[in-house]
Amino acid sequence: MMLEVTNVTGGYEKAEVIHDISIEVERKEFVSIIGPNGSGKSTLMKTIVGFLKPFSGQIIFDNKRIDKKSPNKIAKLGIGYVPQLNNVFSSLTIHENLEMGAYLPSKDRYSYSELYDLFPAIKGREAEKAKNLSGGERQMLALARAMVNKPALLCLDEPTAALAPKLVREILNKLIEIRESGTTILLIEQNAKQSLKISDRGYVLAIGKKVHEGPSRDLLSSQKIQEHYLGIKKVSTINNS
Ligand SMILES: Nc1ncnc2c1ncn2[C@@H]1O[C@H](COP(=O)(O)OP(=O)(O)OP(=O)(O)O)[C@@H](O)[C@H]1O
Ligand SMILES: [Mg+2]
Numbered sequence: 001m002m003l004e005v006t007n008v009t010g011g012y013e014k015a016e017v018i019h020d021i022s023i024e025v026e027r028k029e030f031v032s033i034i035g036p037n038g039s040g041k042s043t044l045m046k047t048i049v050g051f052l053k054p055f056s057g058q059i060i061f062d063n064k065r066i067d068k069k070s071p072n073k074i075a076k077l078g079i080g081y082v083p084q085l086n087n088v089f090s091s092l093t094i095h096e097n098l099e100m101g102a103y104l105p106s107k108d109r110y111s112y113s114e115l116y117d118l119f120p121a122i123k124g125r126e127a128e129k130a131k132n133l134s135g136g137e138r139q140m141l142a143l144a145r146a147m148v149n150k151p152a153l154l155c156l157d158e159p160t161a162a163l164a165p166k167l168v169r170e171i172l173n174k175l176i177e178i179r180e181s182g183t184t185i186l187l188i189e190q191n192a193k194q195s196l197k198i199s200d201r202g203y204v205l206a207i208g209k210k211v212h213e214g215p216s217r218d219l220l221s222s223q224k225i226q227e228h229y230l231g232i233k234k235v236s237t238i239n240n241s
Contacts, residue, residue, distance in 0.1 A: 001060075002027040002184055003048070003153060008057035008067075010047045011208075016055065017043045018208045025153065030175075030185045032216060034192040034229055035205035041188045042084050044205065045157050048186075049081040050074040061153070076103055080151030084158045084188075087142035090131035094122050094141055097130055101145035109149045119144040119174075136167035143174065153184045160191055172198055193230050196220045204229055 003025040011017030018040040025031045033041050046052045048059060050071035059067040066074050075081070088097050095112065102109055116123040121140040122133075130141060139159050146154060156175070160168040168191055176198055179185050189195030196202050196216040204212035204225065212225060219225050 001025070002029075002062060003186070004058075004060040005044075005048060006058050006060070008044070008047060008054045008059065010052055010054040010057070011040075011043060012052070016208075018047070018205075020057070021205075021208075021210050022057075023203050023210065023213070025184060025186055027152075028179075028182065028184055029201065030179050030199040031187070032192075032195040032199040032202040033186065033188045033205060034195060034202060035211075036229070039205040040208040041205055042157050043208075045081070045155055045186070045188060046083075049079055049155055072103065075149065075151075078149075078152035080146035080149060080154045082139075082142045082146045082154075082156040082159050084161065088130045088133075088138055088145070091129065093127050093129055094133075095126040097141055097145055098148055101148045104149045110147065115144050115148060118147065135163055136170060139163065139167075139171055140174070143171070147178065147183075151183065153186065154178060155186045157188045158190055159187075160189065168194065193220065196230075 001024050005021060005023045008021050009016060009019050021044060033044065035041050043052065047054050050066065050069055054067050058065060061077060061079060064077065066077065089100060092100070098112060098115060119140050121137050122144060130138065133141060143159060160171045163171065172194060175185060175187065187195055187199065196219055199216045201214065202216045202219045203210055204219065212219065
């Protein structure tokens with residue numbers, strides 16, 4: 001198993017938000033996490049990537065215990081992260097944004113030219129300020145920044161939030177491409193149906209607990225899941241400032 005989250009309880013200061021959650025991701029798998037607003041999806045992911053420390057439980061990545069490590073250490077071990085909010089530095093250029101994400105020596109990561117080839121949306125625009133990008137381009141930049149260190153596991157928190165359907169498709173297609181090139185993916189999505197359609201397995205969170213799990217196709221065909229979690233129309237927010 002590449003990532004093993006075992007009985008993790010956690011949250012913020014004294015606010016316990018996620019309760020006794022266990023999830024696993026196998027190498028080369030594509031796993032979705034879905035669930036209503038406020039169900040603890042982002043809290044769980046922030047705990048995995050080290051921005052929050054679990055109150056109890058443990059997290060193992062690549063046979064190493066990571067739940068007491070710093071986000072920086074965890075990134076260096078091979079986990080890339082696209083946060084839900086503020087995932088690019090608006091006042092910096094595209095190139096500076098990529099540089100900010102490059103923790104590893106150049107021999108261990110993508111070269112910038114390789115990265116621009118992978119993300120044509122930002123190619124040839126190195127000197128442009130990130131604030132001038134459209135919503136979709138901005139998410140591509142955030143994705144490129146998370147990919148710079150060639151992560152073995154890419155964690156994404158609602159990378160399609162607030163995007164038009166065509167752009168949602170573009171981002172999801174890019175994730176399929178990244179997965180096909182050998183990267184393992186853990187994806188939180190508000191577009192739950194689309195996310196399950198492209199993933200191998202899924203977890204459903206509600207009020208901070210894991211309430212369902214299984215192969216994505218089983219979740220998609222379950223009437224209960226359809227009624228409770230796939231019909232939800234939700235208004236999501238992304239900070240575009
Ligand atoms: N910084 C914080 N301090 C205290 N409580 C927080 C903080 N951030 C989030 N919470 C609370 O934790 C709970 C879960 O929030 P979280 O952001 O993990 O949900 P989510 O499933 O990602 O929701 P969304 O779909 O809206 O992104 C919510 O009740 C929220 O109010
Ligand atoms: Mg969230």
